[in-house]
Structures are given as structure tokens and as C-alpha cells.
Amino acid sequence: MSDDTILTVDALSMRFGGVVAVNGLSFTAERRRITALIGPNGAGKTTVFNCITGFYKPTSGAIRLTHDDGRNFRLERLNDFRISKQAKVARTFQNIRLFPGMTALENLMVAQHNALMKASGFTFLGLIGAPSYRAAELHAIDQAKGWLDRIGLLERADDAAGNLPYGDQRRLEIARAMCTEPALLCLDEPAAGLNARESASLSELLLSIRSQGTSILLIEHDMSVVMEISDQIVVMDYGMKIAEGAPQAVRDDPKVVAAYLGADEEEAAAVMESGA
Amino acid sequence: MDYFAQQLINGIVLGSIYGLIAIGYTMVYGIVGMINFAHGDIFMIGGFIALITFLILVSIGLTTVPLILLIVLLVSMAITSLYGWTVERIAYRPLRHSFRLAPMLSAIGMSFVLMNFSQVSQGARVKPIPPVITGGYSLLESNGFVVRLSNAQIVVVLTTVVLLAIFTWLVSRTRLGRDMRACEQDQTMAALLGVDVDRTISMTFLIGAALAAVAGMMYLLYYGLVDFYMGFIAGIKAFTAAVLGGIGSLPGAMLGGLLIGLIETMWSAYFSVEYKDVAAFSILIVVLIFLPTGLLGRPEVEKV
């Protein structure tokens, strides 16, 4: 394990009753790199995500996260909200989970909750309108504005998130996760339901997030996105890792092709195609 | 020991009544996913209709007790189930796909309507009747304490068992029962496969109300009185029973009912009568905190 490793998943297993969703999975994710987790439907990818982000307690195994400054976190032992608050792991959801009745701007403000709570003196300073809180709030609005600009939604800042088109909602959810200032960003199928143009702009966004120093862990079915932006790919099938490596190597791995062929012809075709 | 045995009998009888009401809560919750707040008041209406029917039958000179009981049972079930149907039709159906709080408030409103309807139409005073079923058996006798099993208690428990058997058959073996289970799983899919969802939900309310009517009649026979307010507390306790047994589970509702009946009786017998309702409500809270899926309920896996 080198200093450049941000996330180490070690012998992770998750059982639901008799069903083994994840079975002794181990992999690592490099700092400032994009690591993709792929595999046929039902391979257990989202379960891995839910274990990493604290929504499930794994049956066994360890998940270690190391910050730039060397601080270590055992994610399987942290409570859900502390994973985001202390370990700085942010995530998005397969089926978008914005706050639909709040504006795009408000969504990004909620994401800065912990910083603003502290600035508002746990509400008391804010209630009496202390100048220090005012400044913090303006700063938060500026940060939100910056993100809205980056995802091209500045014009729609005051529209309800639920009223935005699907592709905008996807990007807003990523921006919201980024507003928590994460060390590791976990994206669950960010390109699902996007058209080719939207996928391309998503790739661009993710590459720019990587270049600013945030590590990304990605579940994705859209192989063009995966092959284009990933630095490292982990392939799962039936809850186990069947291959790992650089995009090129994984694409040529017969085991991977077999897994996709055995599972779903379309996906196999997608893998082949993007490899061709 | 004898005292305990007597309380055990009393608790089972009370528990049968709670269980019958609890089934109505659990069925409706299973299918429409809402607490039918007015269900306790449906039980109260059932008690009133049983009372009135009984009075009429006696005054026209009928004296055969089993025949009276049978007629009272059938009339009470028939009319009360229509109340259940009407409540669903008026207050819940227009709000079925609405905002979640709306049916809840509508149900609370309906509960007030039923409670005050019977207060206005039948007066606020408690209505007592003379014991209908008399006699009983002495089971044990020691230290001058007699454990009694009255005929009324036997009738309550027997009726409950018979009705439960019919009801279980209805849910597990008939077309209606299959439709009900289908709607419980997925209403849209059930509708696509040709299940008449509206009708199935109506039938659920109808059956739930009919069982509540039986409970109301049993209450009348056992305690010899009804009043307009009895549905509120009994309703919350029966709901507790449904939750304790695992909401959505029919055997669970009956089991929960029996447990609540036993706990309430034992608490009154050994601790304090004044706090028996506090005990029942505390159990509700404790169960929900430590065992939110109840004894026989299915665990709920959170989908992320």
C-alpha cells in the first residue's frame, strides 16, 4: 500500500440473509485518479458503494481511507453521516436524489451544511445575525455559484431542482456532492440516461474534478465513458473481483468478455465495441 | 396461581377482541399503506348496531339466545361493513394518490365524524344491557378463590376462532384473497394483470369493518355496555397489537391482539388499573423502537 492509495477495500463481504452480494472483494483506488467499478447487472457494485458510504454495514472486511495529510479512517466503523462529514467521502445515487422542492442553489447550500453550521455558531450566532456568519454565508453562496457556473446551470440557480431536465439534475447532483469538499467522490452510474453529448460533457466534468485533486470512484455501464476517463478499472461478477487493471488490459481480458457475454449480450457488445 | 389462571382467561378474551380489530388495521395498512384512523370508531359503530338489533329482537319477543346472537351478529356485520365501505369511498379513495398527510387527516376527520355521529344520534350516555349469556363453569377452586370460565367468554373465543378460520380461508384460498395479496405487492402491476384494484380495496375495507363489527358485538356481550368514545382507546390498542404482531401480517395481528390483551389484564391485576392504558401505549413505543417490524413482520431493507 503506497502513499498514493486513497481507498483500500480489503476482503469485503456483504450478505443479505442467504444471499451473498459481495464476496471477499479487495481492491484499491489511487489518489487523484479515476477508478471505475464495472460488471454485469447484479454483480454487487452498488452494494460495494453502499458499504463504502456507510449505508450498509458490511458483514466482514475492512474499508480504509487515507487523507492527504495521512489521517486514516475505517469506513466500516463510521456512522453514515460521519463518512461524509469526517472521512470526506461524498456520493451520488443511481436514481437521482436531489431535494426536488428546493432550488438548485439551495441544494448546493444544504451540501455545505456542516461548514455553515459551525459558522452560524450552531444556529445561535446566525439567529442574532452575527457578521461572521453573514461572511460565511456569502462565501458559501460564492462557492455554490462557482459550481453552478461549472456545470452550466448558473442561469437556472433559482429554479426548483425537480424542474430541471434529467441531464442537468445528474450534473447538479455531482456539484452538490462536490460542495461537501470530498477527498473521494463516489459516483453511481452518472451517465445513465444521458445522450451522447451529455455523456461527453460529463466526462469533461469528471476529468476537471480529477485535475483539481479529488479522487473518483465510479460505477458505470456506459463503456465509452469508462474507457475514456478511467485510470484503473475493477471488474466484478457475482460479488467477486474477476479482473483489475488499466482500461486496455481489462478490455482484452477474456474473463471479462466472458462475464459480459454470459450476463448480457448488449453489454458484452458494448465492451467489444469500445475496445475495437 | 389461581388468580393468575383467571387473569389468563380474561386476557385471552380481551385479546381476541383486540385481535379482531387489529386485523382491520393490518389489512388496510398492507394494501393502501395508511393507518385507517376511523377503524376504532367502526368497531364502536359495530357495538352500537349490535346493541340496537339486540333490543329490537328482545322486544319483539324472541327468546332463543343462540338465534338472537346469530341474527345480531349477521345484522351488525352487514351494516357495519357498509360503514367501512362508505368511509373508504368518501374519505380515502379521492385521496389515494395524493400527498401522504391528506388521507391521514381525512381519516382523523372521519374518526371524529363517526364518533360524534353516534354521540348525536344515540346520546352521550353509556348504554348498558343485561347479561345475554349467563352461566359458566368453575374450573379450579382453592383457598376460596374460584377460577371461572363464563359462557360469554367461551362464546367470544369460539366466535373469534371460527371467524378467523373463515377469514384465513378467504385470504389464502379465494380469488379475492389472491387479488388482495397482489394489490399489497404492487397495485400498478396488479391492475395491469386485470385485478380490479378499486374493488379489491373496497372489499378490504368491507371485510375489515365486518371483523370490527364482530369485535364490537363481543365487547357488548362481554362488558355489557357501549358508548360513543370506546372506539378511540380500543382503536389505538388494536393498532398497537397490529404493530406488535408486525404490520401487514394477519396472524401477527391476532398474536399481537392476544399479547396486548394479556399484558393489559396482567398489568391491571398486579400493578395498577389506572395506568393500564399507559402500559399499553408504552408497549407500543417500546416495540416500535426495538422491534419496528413486529414479531411476525417482514424486515424492511432500505433501498438506496
Added chain:
Amino acid sequence: MAVLTSDLTQASRREAIAFIFKKAFISALVALVLFSLMIGIRTEAGPTGQLIYWTRFDDLAIIVAVVFVGSIVVELLRQWWGPVGIATAVPPSVQRTLDFAGKAFPPLLLIFAFLVPVIFYDQRYLLDLSILVLTYVMLGWGLNVVVGLAGLLDLGYVAFYAVGAYSYALLSTNFGLSFWMCLPLAGILAACWGVMLGFPVLRLRGDYLAIVTLAFGEIIRLVIINWQSLTGGPNGVSGIPRPSFFGIPFTRGDDGFAARLGIEYSPTHRIVFLFYVILALALLTNWVTIRLRRLPIGRAWEALREDEVACRALGINITTTKLTAFATGAMFGGIAGAFFATRQGFISPESFTFQESALVLAIVVLGGMGSQLGVALAAIALIGGFELFRGFDQYRMLVFGMAMVLLMIWRPRGLISHRAPTVFLKQNTAISAELAREGRG
């Protein structure tokens, strides 16, 4: 051709009429069965304790006839209005008026509220009624924090009202503490109860939380009834000190408020003072709520209502966020309770039944979840409407229940179903409540 069309319309009209009559006939038949025994027969315990009964078939006939005619009228109205869905049952003109009201109305309402004691100085009844309305406005605003903002369904809000009322009653009668001392104490005590009760149950969702809070409300009431040595049981606490004008009592004597000011004594002085006290308390509640909504905690409450899972993923501590909402709502309830106790001078468990909780919840939901103005309007409408039925006391709850059902069918989202953003860059556009979620907790 024209003849044919008119024939066709005639045929379809005949069909429509037949349909209406068929429907009315079925409704009347259902009503006949439903009411046959409950209204047709009246039972009562006779002089010897024996139950007697008499028939009321004339009443039954009248009611069945009313149902028959009513059904026809409703059906005609429905056809005249065209096929309306539940969501669009409000005509656009009404919607526009309400939207306009949202902007111009609050300042006018506030000015009017301040002038009420001046305008109605001689009408004691109206002053009493406005104090009552304001108490419910305050309760509604308090519960709005819990239900409207945080999306937590609380059916036992009256428990905190009771805690506040009994705190003041017991502290003042036993230890002689003054009203102004007790007011914050009552708020704090109620908030503590809120945290205590909230902590174990807040992980429950939706209907379960509702039923548990209902159980808590009942437990508190039952304990008050049964703990006679402390609370006086069903007899309640009497002789609760009336409020003074910051130490100067409203009495006839030389030390009294009137004598000190050199004006003639009138019992109305105290009423007017009480009016301004509750107005100030209600406005304080409103001010704090509006402030809190714009702070991170308030945004977290609303985010929680929208999506709890997303909140967890953003590092928001769900438990403390819910607890603060619960405690804040409880605190306002407790303060309102203390005011209630000092106004009445006497409290008993009868004032704290489930019906009160349901009434306050109805105010919040009818007002439109989260809308401060809507809650105030709903309180005025419901409490005012309740007063209209003062003469027909026994029909009051019946009408209230029916009104609840009808209002929910008419406007399931409440009177003012728009949400105003808490922060904006360019323009403050209201968000339709159709988008906002109602919370699962």
C-alpha cells in the same frame, strides 16, 4: 343534420339524467341502510336502568331524502364544472387571488391584528375570540416547524402545550414564580420533554412516528389525570395567578394598573394586555421560524423533508437535526401552554385531548405545509368556524370532522401551496408544492 344532432344530445342528456338518478338512488339506499338503526332507532337508559328505545323514522326519512337530493346536486355541480381532477379543483381565479393575497395580505393582516383591541374594545366576546385565535396561530406556527419544515408527523403536539401549561400552573402556585419568569421556563421544559420523547422515536418513519407521538400525547394526559398529588388529577389546577403588567396587577385596588395610570378601572384592560402578549408571542414564533429557515439548520430541516437518504450522504446528522426541529416546536408549544394557563386561571386534563392535537395539525396542513401566512389564515378560518357552531355544541365535532375530510379532498396541499426559496441569486420564484416532498419521517 341539425335534427340528428339535437336527437343525439337529447339521447345523451337522457342518459346523463338517468345516470344522475341512478347514482342518487344508490346513495339514498346506502344512507338508508347506514342510518336505519343508528338514526331510525334511538336508545336510552330508562328510569329503571333498563334500556328502552323509540323510533325516529321521520328523521330517517328526512336524512335519506337529503342524501338523495344532495347527491343529485353534487352530481349536477360536477357536470357543470366539467371533469375536474383533485389538483385542479381550485378555479384559477381563486388561485390568483390567493397568490396576490400572499404578497399584499400579510402587512394588512398584521396592522389589523394590532388594531383589534382598539376596534373591538367594547366587544369582550370578540376580544376573547381573537386571543383564542392567536393562541392557535402560535400553536400552528410552532407545529409548522415540526410538520411543515422538517416533515415529521406529530400527532401528540398537545403534550407540549400541556407541559407548558402545567409548568406555569405548578411553578406559580407552589413556588410563587411570576408569569414572565415562568414563560421561558415553560418553553425550556417543553423543549426538554421534546428531546426526551423525541430521542428514542425519531428514527421511526411516517405513520409510525405519528402513532407513537399520539401515544405520547395520551400517556402525558393519562399521567396528569392519575398523578393526583402533583397535578390535582381530573380536577385540575385552579387559582393560577393572572398576569400582571410587569409587576403591576390588573386589579381594582390602589396598586392596580388603572389606579397607577389614573384611569378608571375596567376588566377589559387585562384582556387587552393578554391580547398584546399573545400577539407578541405569536409574532416572536413567526420571526424565529422565518429566521431559522434561512439558517443552515432550517435548510437542513427542509432537506430532511425532501430526502433523508441524500441528507445522510451529505454529512448531515439526521438525529440532531430532527431533535432540534422537535425541540423548537415543543418550545413554542410550551410557551403557548403557559400563556393558556395564565389566561384561563384554571387548567385541567380536559383541555389537552387528542382533539386539540388534531385541530392544530389540521391548521398546519390546511394552511399549506410550511407556509406561515397559510397557517395564520387556517387558524382564523378553523377557530372562527368552530365558534360559529357554538350554539350547536354537540354538532361541533361532527361538522369539524366533515370539514376536515372535505378540505383535504378539496385542497390536499393546503390553502397556500407554494414554497418560497430561502436564498436566491436573481429572483425569488415560489416553488409549487407539487414538487416539494412531504417527508417520510
